Amino acid sequence: MKAITDIGKQRRGEAKGEKTRQEILQAAVHIASAEGLEGLTIGRLADELHMSKSGLFGHFGSKEELQLAVVGKARDIFVREVADPAFKRERGIVRLLAMLDEWLAYVGRSVFRGGCFFMASAIEFDSRPGQVRDLIAELSRSWLDTIEGEARHAQVLGQLDTRLDAAQLAFELHALVQEANWSYNLFENKRAFEQARTGILERLRQGAAPGLLRLLGEKSAAKKRPAGKNNPKRKERT
């Protein structure tokens, strides 16, 4: 029922409200990533969109509702920019690496002005109880679980050593991307991405079943080579 009417509305230029709502969220999500979800202000947002405060406010009903919608919008963007591309890759270690690569790339191309949206808002809200915090925590947990799940799947496929602790691996991989986001946004340090990727590949190599080493090596070379200068690890080009 809903689907049919939706199509009609869409055709007739209806869902005007929904269209405006999306435009609001699009702007809001970028302000929030730079100024924080609490720093995001209804007046400021209305100005930027040449709307009245009250007109904008009517779409949400409260600031908290707006914040929740913004987090949801950020999730959509994250899925489109990071998860979807990675999910096109075959399952296992290839997809696991793709998830991290896409994630790093998304940080690097500054999809959000203030770096990865979820890291910023997670730290902003971690000691501020409420629905917003709960939503952020749930989404963050979900993404972390996705990483861990893919690592586990790689174990099932025999690509990663089954003696490996998948949760520990996910923890470390997640940490490396987070650090890259931090370093890049605080120091404008572009090398952070290479450093993160070096660490990621190292973690995967350590846990890889013997036959997988070649596969990972290829992926590494295909992407970006860390100039070959700072590679003091053993057995480089035997």
Add this chain to the structure above:
Amino acid sequence: MKAITDIGKQRRGEAKGEKTRQEILQAAVHIASAEGLEGLTIGRLADELHMSKSGLFGHFGSKEELQLAVVGKARDIFVREVADPAFKRERGIVRLLAMLDEWLAYVGRSVFRGGCFFMASAIEFDSRPGQVRDLIAELSRSWLDTIEGEARHAQVLGQLDTRLDAAQLAFELHALVQEANWSYNLFENKRAFEQARTGILERLRQGAAPGLLRLLGEKSAAKKRPAGKNNPKRKERT
């Protein structure tokens, strides 16, 4: 001239202003760690201290000045809680590990309500140019450099493999603590500290010169054992 009168003043309970200032900063630093440096409000702070806004304001002259002072105070606390204890240990890998351990412990005992002060404020200000951002970046950089410097020193002492990239190691160690802070404050996940420490020890073991393995093992056992259950790595107790 100034020094003499200062002594007299100090003896007579002078530096009253300085004492008040410190009390203000003590309260401010905790509010700021939970609500953010921008969420820290002069009115709220004055209420908490049963002072007038104007009386409090007079100590700083502007909000930015207050924020700078708060960051400085946070630095003092960080030095006292983390750096100083670690610096009592002998130089090299022992001190390096102590720095990370003290850092994790300080996160775990919630010295600041909102987790590690500098991670929170770094992400809050990373896309907000100004003196505050510059100060935070400088202090963060300095701590990261200290870690890297100690790793390098461990190389000089022959404790760490000289082929190791110290900057890369510092990046990864820093990432692990940062991740623990994130996970603990967002998920109340206490296991995060074990996970971080597991990763840290693994990084150090990998880079350690042969004779050092025993030393690290001792330190690990002395602190806290991860219940021995999730240790799927090779050569545990040969």
Add this chain to the structure above:
DNA sequence: TTTTACTACACGAACGATCGTGCTGTCAAC
């Protein structure tokens, strides 16, 4: 010793701006 002068510190009141949030009205689309 008393008076005078000055400084440090804190207060209350008020400024203009902006915050989030309502209420009412208008105009267009169904």
Add this chain to the structure above:
DNA sequence: GTTGACAGCACGATCGTTCGTGTAGTAAAA
């Protein structure tokens, strides 16, 4: 003619900041 999207206006609260005043305590002058 009902409904949904918006604007206009206003509210109480709070923001950072300024101003004038009061109270101690100290230093120099009497």
